[in-house]
Amino acid sequence: MPINLIFSTIIFLLTSISTAQDFNTYFAKGSLRIDYIHSATFNDELFSVDNFFHEPFWGGSQLNLIDTFDYGAYKFEVYDSTNNKLIYSRNYSTLCGEWKYTKEAKSLWRSFSESVIMPFPKNTIKLKFYKRLKNMKWELWTKIYVNPKNYMISPTLKTPIKSFKIHDSGDASKKLDIVLIAEGYTQSEIQKFMNDAQRFKDYLLACDPFKQYKSDINIWAIPSVSVESGTDIPGKGIYKNTLFDSHFYTFGTERYLNTTNNIAIRNAAANAPYDQIYILVNTDKYGGAGIYNFYSICTADNKYSDFVFTHEFGHAFAGLADEYYTSEVGVEDFYDLNSEPWEPNITTLVDFNKKWKSMVANSTPIPTPDIEENADILGAFEGGGYIAKGIYRPKHDCSMKSIRYNDFCPVCTKAIIDRIKFYSK
Ligand SMILES: [Zn+2]
Structure with a gap:
């Protein structure tokens, strides 16, 4: 491990929280919901704050507060402003993030409402939003501060329904x-x-x-x-x-x-x-x-x-x-074939080690020929992510490929269990 990586790992461990006691130090009952407007065109994106809510429930973990999956096209990080500690983070994707890849987005801006939700903070927080670039690297998108004592944060449940x-x-x-x-x-x-x-x-x-x-x-x-x-x-x-x-x-x-x-x-x-x-x-x-x-x-x-x-x-x-790669979809050039996509069950083979290579038998050729005797083995089969060439999937077939209930391949199964x-x- 290079020395700067060791340092940043130590700093990360010191500055992120991981105990129930920490949870109660930083968070109160319920959740904070932030609504914002996400506007985009094919090469640009805007973030504008819409509304804040203090909702009654928090359904998430009190221990796993920092997102450990590097998935999604967006992510946000929450820092306690009194000590700059990272206290919560989540990665996610959005419909607007898909719309950017449509033909329409080449000539039009469009806006979508989106929300993020987190346990309700006790102190003023700094939120950092990131968007993922086509080459899979993260770029800081916007930064906002939220004071939980602000009286504009509505505590009313807008649509009460018995659950x-x-x-x-x-x-x-x-x-x-x-x-x-x-x-x-x-x-x-x-x-x-x-x-x-x-x-x-x-x-x-x-x-x-x-x-x-x-x-x-x-x-x-x-x-x-x-x-x-x-x-x-x-x-x-x-x-x-x-x-x-x-x-x-x-x-x-x-x-x-x-x-x-x-x-x-x-x-x-x-x-x-x-x-x-x-x-x-x-x-x-x-x-x-x-x-x-x-x-x-x-x-x-x-x-x-x-x-x-x-x-x-x-x-x-x-x-x-x-x-799958044969059905029609509305997005174009959704994946960059020169980088490894973030999804756990497809690969461009740019960095197969980061994907399911360790689950594949040494005797299996990569790419794996999509022939009958390989129908039940794990490998890297060409075709996936809406295109026939340059993206590989783990198995001949899977619930993420065909209309097959209860047939997730071992790679998808492992991702779900994790x-x-x-x-x-
Ligand atoms: Zn699968």
Whole structure:
């Protein structure tokens, strides 16, 4: 280890916190939510503060406060301003971060609402936001200070809804907490949502490796009500008045289902302690989305809903990339083939050691020929991350590649387990 790296490691250990006692030194009850507007065009991004909330619950760990996964397209760090100690950090991705790679972004600026959430600080904090450059390096994006005693930080729950703990493994601070929130369910369909939430809970808990870690997971259902049933299908001229204003045809791709109504989503999610937000949309049309530490969304009644539910959660929870490369998507040049992507389950082979090379048998050729006798082994198979050449995936097939419920490859499985442990240990 070079001497400067040893030094910075020691400094990091000294300046980051890691005990429950530390948690109580720096944080009070509940969470701080910061809403901001993220504006972007293909080569530039702006950050503008919108609103601050003191929400009643904190669903995250009191021990694992510093993000140890270098995933995501953005990250934020929280420093206590009295001693400049790093007290919290999280990495994440956003829909706006994907939009930058669309054709539309070449000629247009567009704005998206986004939020970050953290345990509620006791002292004034300094927040540093970073964005990831195309070559995977981090660049400081913006810096803001927040005084928790500022009377503009609203303590009111904007959309109070009774939440239901439908899978209870115990204390939120020691578990992975997933909130399922209802979209496109009218008042008279709320019992249907509760039944759907039970069914989706079963999809997750019957799927490996979630099945083995059931007792590390809590699942909450939040029956939020919409005026109309269903969701927008803009390409077919169908528009519905729903709580989160979700829609298919994101970036021109029919199956890509998203919502840009971040504020309504966060207001609904605030009714339970959460680590991950899952939006369940009341339609039988095929589609969904999952954005790392941002949200997952999928439809309730499609015949492949069990697969879509777990696939999208793979993105949003474990930072998994799509391993497919034949379906149409709305983004272009999403990965830089000269650097190693941050997602744990794809590689450009620029730095395969950082990925799953240690899990591959020495006798397996890299790249690995995609032939029948290699169908069940781990290797590096060309094609993944929306392109056929230059990106490699761990196995011939996986739930991140094809419509296959309960079939995550060993690399995706390990990534999911690592994340569950981070939230529950
Ligand atoms: Zn996989």
